[in-house]
Amino acid sequence: MAKARSAPDVWMIGSIGLILTIGIIMVYSASAVLAFHEFGDKFYYVKRQLLFALLGIGAMLFTMNVDYSIWKRWAGIGLLICFGLLVIVLIPGVGVVRGGARSWLGISSFGIQPSEFMKLAMVMFLARWLSDNQQQVTLFSRGLLPPLGFMGTAFALIMLQPDLGTGAVMVGASLLIIYTAGARLAHLGSLALVGVAGLVVLIAIAPYRLQRITAFLDPWQDPLGAGYQAIQSLYAVGPGGLIGLGLGMSRQKYNYLPEPQTDFIFSILAEELGFIGGTLLIGLFLVLVWRGIKTAIAAPDTFGSLLAAGIIGIVGVQVLINIGVVIGMMPVTGITLPLVSYGGSSLTLLLTALGILLNISRYSR
Numbered sequence: 001m002a003k004a005r006s007a008p009d010v011w012m013i014g015s016i017g018l019i020l021t022i023g024i025i026m027v028y029s030a031s032a033v034l035a036f037h038e039f040g041d042k043f044y045y046v047k048r049q050l051l052f053a054l055l056g057i058g059a060m061l062f063t064m065n066v067d068y069s070i071w072k073r074w075a076g077i078g079l080l081i082c083f084g085l086l087v088i089v090l091i092p093g094v095g096v097v098r099g100g101a102r103s104w105l106g107i108s109s110f111g112i113q114p115s116e117f118m119k120l121a122m123v124m125f126l127a128r129w130l131s132d133n134q135q136q137v138t139l140f141s142r143g144l145l146p147p148l149g150f151m152g153t154a155f156a157l158i159m160l161q162p163d164l165g166t167g168a169v170m171v172g173a174s175l176l177i178i179y180t181a182g183a184r185l186a187h188l189g190s191l192a193l194v195g196v197a198g199l200v201v202l203i204a205i206a207p208y209r210l211q212r213i214t215a216f217l218d219p220w221q222d223p224l225g226a227g228y229q230a231i232q233s234l235y236a237v238g239p240g241g242l243i244g245l246g247l248g249m250s251r252q253k254y255n256y257l258p259e260p261q262t263d264f265i266f267s268i269l270a271e272e273l274g275f276i277g278g279t280l281l282i283g284l285f286l287v288l289v290w291r292g293i294k295t296a297i298a299a300p301d302t303f304g305s306l307l308a309a310g311i312i313g314i315v316g317v318q319v320l321i322n323i324g325v326v327i328g329m330m331p332v333t334g335i336t337l338p339l340v341s342y343g344g345s346s347l348t349l350l351l352t353a354l355g356i357l358l359n360i361s362r363y364s365r
Contacts, residue, residue, distance in 0.1 A: 008064055009361035012291040015284045016060075016339065016354055022269075022281060023340035024049055029248050030268040031261035031342060045261055045342050052344045056351030063355030068363075071356065072131075072303050075124040079150070082121040085114035086157040101161045101334075112345040115158045115166040120353050122154055123173055123310025130181035131302040137181045144187055147178060165335030168321060173313035180296070180309045216331035229264070229332050230325075232257040236267035237327060244274030261342040263334055266326045281340070282323070289316045292357055298364035311357045314338075315350070 024046065031045035038044070071078075089095035089105050096104035096111055104111040126147050136143030151174045158167040179188060219227030236252035239245065250271045253260040260268050270278045292312025299305040315338050322337040324330035336343050338350055 005362045006364075007362065008358040009291050009295060009364075011287060012295070012354075012358060012361060015288040015291070016351075019281065019284050019288070019339045020053060020351075022284075023265075023337075024053060025247070026265055026269050026340060027261050027342045029250070029272060030253050030265050032248075033253050034255070034260065037255070048344065049342050049347070052347045053351075056348040059348060059352040060355035060358070063352055064358040064362075066359060068304055068307065068356055068359045069301075071124050071307070072128045075121070075128040078121040079125040082114060082118040083154065083157070086118060086154065089114050090157070090160055095161075101163050103161045103163050103166075113166075115161065115163055115170075116346045116349050118154050118158065119166065119170045119173065119314055120311075120349060122151060122170055123177060123314065124307060125150065126174055126177045127303050127306035127310055130177065130306055134181060134302060137178070137183050140184075140187050144178065144183055147174075148191070163334070165321065165333035168333065169314060169318045169335065172317035173310050176313035176317075177306050177310045181302075181306055213331050216328070219328075229258055230328055233264050233267040233326050234328055236264070236271040240271040240274040240278075242275050244270070244272045244277055247272050262336050263322070263332075263341065264326060265341045266323055266337055269340075270326075282319075285315070285319050285338075288312070289319075291361070292316075295357060295361040295364055299360050300363050300365055304360045304363065308357055308360045311353045314353065 027049045028043070028046035032042040035044035035046075036042040085105065090102060092102075094105070095102040096106060098104055103113050103115060105114060106112060129147050129150075130137055133143055151171060155167045155171055158170070175188065215222060215226035215230060219230040221227060223231055232252060236250065236257055239251075245251075250260075250268045252271060253268055257264055257267060266278065266281075269281065273280075289312055292308060292315070296305050296308035296312065299308055318335060318338050321330060321333060321335050322341075325332055325335070336346055339347065341347075
């Protein structure tokens with residue numbers, strides 16, 4: 001029997017539109033000084049952001065009107081393609097190094113980040129796998145171990161770049177799907193202990209990660225080195241006060257705060273729009289997450305429910321990590337704020353994923 005389709009979730013569309021609008025405004029405000037210094041054009045970054053936003057909106061409108069069940073058929077192929085891209089990007093001379101990580105494929109300033117595609121491909125595949133094997137998810141070897149193997153392999157390839165932030169988001173969203181599918185808490189708790197041990201190993205083999213941990217605990221130990229970003233971020237957030245210094249009036253964007261238009265754009269927003277502006281943006285993300293959870297609960301089948309949980313998990317985990325870093329609650333990981341930070345492939349792909357989420361909302365019970 002054909003599924004009845006209704007209008008997409010209006011609250012979700014409204015929150016996406018408002019967050020995206022705030023993001024475009026803040027990309028211009030945060031990047032104008034840097035763009036003029038580097039390219040002689042203060043609109044350089046915001047023009048590119050507008051282009052990718054338009055592409056993303058087009059993709060969102062497309063996926064919003066395509067029955068989400070079609071992605072179940074292509075989930076396996078999509079995952080294999082993304083695994084291939086993650087291997088290709090590691091090849092010297094092919095993968096492009098930016099910010100110390102070999103994470104990009106492309107020419108000049110145009111490129112894609114395969115790890116961003118892997119986040120969506122992984123949640124699609126896990127939604128398919130777990131919906132097809134839901135009766136076995138409580139069994140560790142047959143139900144839980146196979147999806148964890150795929151997730152762990154993807155995480156390992158992403159860490160070879162290295163890109164801990166994107167890997168953490170993928171793992172967080174994946175574990176959310178696995179938990180939603182009915183995995184036993186005892187199994188997940190055991191995995192958490194293994195994850196902590198693995199984190200210790202990752203820190204031991206890469207001293208810069210230990211520096212980030214110590215800088216998180218006390219950034220003033222190395223204020224011009226490992227602690228610099230955290231200190232400059234707090235210098236932006238603190239003076240913002242209740243209402244901020246005013247849009248465009250940030251001082252930290254004058255080459256004090258690194259990556260003001262990407263990883264630390266929330267710092268500039270808090271400095272210019274204050275506690276009220278930051279709270280408004282967080283409130284919009286909470287509305288988006290709330291409607292995403294509601295969509296997952298009301299989805300007409302298990303695949304739709306798990307896919308919705310995974311997509312909104314990507315958004316929620318990424319927001320939590322980014323803002324946690326900005327306000328000094330987490331070590332610096334180098335991750336963008338969804339729909340707000342400057343970024344091409346990440347913005348376009350996230351809007352595409354949100355289109356799928358909106359399509360699931362059209363079939364909600």
